[in-house]
Amino acid sequence: MVAISSPGIGSGLDINGLIGALMAAERLPLGVMNARKDELNTDLSAYGRLKGAISDFKSAMGSLGAIDKFSVNAASSSNDGVFTVGASSTAAPGSYSIDFSDNGTNQLAQAHRLTSLDFADTSSSIAATGTLRIDLGGNSFDVVIDASNDSLDGIKNAINSATDNTGVTATVITVDSGSRLLLSSDKTGAANSVTLSDVSGNVAATLGMTTVSAAQDAIFLLDGHQVTSASNTVTGAIEGVTIELNALGATGTTETLTVSRDIGAVQENVQAFVNAFNDLQGMIGYLSKGDLQGDNTLISIQSEMRNIFNTAPTGLGTSLQFLSEVGIKTTRTGELELDTSVLNEKLAEDFNGVAELFAHDDQGYAFRLEALADRQLAIDGIIDTREDGINARIDRIDAQIENFEYRLTLTEARYRAQFTALDGLLSSMQSTSNFLAQQLGSLPGSAAG
Structure with missing residues (x-):
């Protein structure tokens, strides 16, 4: 049978209470260590928020930190029903005549489609x-048709499941006259016609495939010159421009394709630059008054950013030197604000100059600020080094806490052993006292008179 222990029952001492009070006093340093660890975790979280703000700022700089980021073009069609258009950064502004009218020569590209005889x-x-x-266009594959798959369904499945299928899709249809096998090329263009032949046997001869729609290229006129394309998505006719042919226009009509600078997109990117800077400054200001008050990291970041804003770029092919000249000014609170009318005026006057001011390789403001953000966010950068230091201190505190808690376990065990011994001693003394009192009480003349 397991013995039931109740500390203090022999002596009447509240041993658990005494040990609890002593251990509470012993644990006071542990509270101090945990409080310091909480402070360090708060600092770590603050650096995480700072990194997030710098990362957002870097992303905004990325929209302006290279010259090609300013090559934002808008392309439009005078008739989206006839064709639509898109332009990349390599497209040059300009206007082009597109004749995709129903003139007997112009045509949409289409895929070759064939049908079998009725079965x-x-x-x-x-x-x-x-x-x-x-x-298909000079690339072929073979399928074997035998008694297990010599139906239209079987032939369809054999074609579609062929591992070396070069781009032909088979389907079956059932119409009033019977069932038919349909084959279609997955690719448009005159070069992608489909032909069937018998290597052995008579499957092709029996199917008797005939053309439903011929394989053909798209044809249209660009500034009076014929353009032929295997696809209705035309690339390469105009550098950086993609034309999507949709339908022939009315006979005798000519449409216009226009590529222009997307000033609105550039303005949005510049506004994003201003907003990201203000957000970063706001976060730095918040942290400098709270969790990272007096932190040298914040002071260093602000100092490096001010140095960039106060240092005019050199070697640009423009007279522009400062962001204030393109409408970005600093308010009394230290934030930036954008005057879009000034920016638009400068973009109209000297678009390339504005692009250089922001994005010149090595000298543009956005280029230098993006490079600064890269350094700050880099492994072994200023923030990463600070975080490593904090994590190392947290690790040391964790080790101290673990070691301290182990010592507390030993201390509590020692107290319990000591008080248990004291409890036994007092209990023994109490038993002896009771025995002596009993013996003395039994002596002659000991009764009360």
């Missing part, structure tokens, strides 16, 4: 077997 149904044998070769 009774899709699952019955067509009474033909052998090796069927299917060629």
